[in-house]
Amino acid sequence: MASYEDRLLRVVAYIHDNPAGDLSLDRLADIAAMSRFHWHRVFRAMTGETCAQAVRRVRLHRAAVWLVQTDRPLKQIAGDVGYPSLPSFSRVFQAAHGLSPGAFRTRGELSPPLLSAHRGDYPVYPIEINDQPARRLAAIPHKGPYIEIGKAFESVSAVFTSRGFWPQARGMVGVYFDDPDAVAAEELRSLAGIVVEGTLEVSDPLEEVNLPGGRYAVMHYKGPYSGLSAAYKHMYGVWLPESGEETGDHPPIEVYLNNPKDTAQDDLLTDVCVPLK
Known part of the structure; x- marks a missing residue:
């Protein structure tokens, strides 16, 4: 196998x-x-x-x-x-x-006006603060443009298929360590992960990654992944400064709620989760 x-x-x-x-x-x-x-x-x-x-x-x-x-x-x-x-x-x-x-x-170019949306009112992609659970990931790291992380997601999925791990999978999560506006595309660091139960043995080429639980700002995004960049700018540039909240000390994550292989682009659902203190 x-x-x-x-x-x-x-x-x-x-x-x-x-x-x-x-x-x-x-x-x-x-x-x-x-x-x-x-x-x-x-x-x-x-x-x-x-x-x-x-x-x-x-x-x-x-x-x-x-x-x-x-x-x-x-x-x-x-x-x-x-x-x-x-x-x-x-x-x-x-x-x-x-x-x-x-x-x-x-x-797609209509996305940037989200930056000038009515302050405090964002009905298309609502943001709420809630408690997120701790998550254990079986992950494969990716270095380079975030748009190319699909390669790592397909790799981790292939390993899960070949090892029969899917019954123990509990969702797919991306972890994004760097700001693409501040770090060169080829130096961006991210992880493509699948949430797993604590009993699953994680071995090469998979890496075990433990994400902390706690308070997060969660944006419920609907639409093509190509529009996430503008959604992040709204969250960090409009919502966060007005919220009175401070970010935590670990990177944002994206929780993917459906699968682009069998879901129309406009119907893709992603929770963008930013840790808070």
Whole structure:
């Protein structure tokens, strides 16, 4: 089983590291060091997706983030995620998101006005203070742009699948140590983790991480992950200064309440949790 786990981790990493590269079934089978006739069956059985579905999802997620968070031309983004032309990229993107790339960018650019939302009134993404439980994670660290942490999440998921750990999983959590506005993208540190029970043995490549419980400000965010950057700016730039609260001494976390593999982008639910003293 460890051999298949290693193969799956290699392929997941290759897809995320090479969105514009050759991600054909033959190439992915080569990375896995298996016959294409068998690798496709193994990949689908272990992940619930075909290789083609996984490739398209990773490419379109990367494109969605670049559309909202950068000013790269649409044609460049199409090429950077492996599409030979803007029309072919636009067709696939619209089929997945219900919007053309240009319209998606325009809608995404509407997020910054959250910074000038009515002070003290934020009905779309409400923020409350509550007690969060301590959490024990089985995690894989990620270093680099936060938009690329999906690679680490898919790696930890692959390990859980290969080891039969899912019955002991209690949710997925991301831990984000650095401010992307203050730290170079390639130096950002984060963790992709799955909450587990105390009895589960956590071993390489997984790391055991214990998150403290206590008082947190929790923002209930709904929508594509690409919009989280603007949501953070509202939380830290508007809500926190007016709240009278002080942040705690450990990093913010994101608790993912549903799965982008089977949930529309607009229906994704994320609790952004900032520790308080």
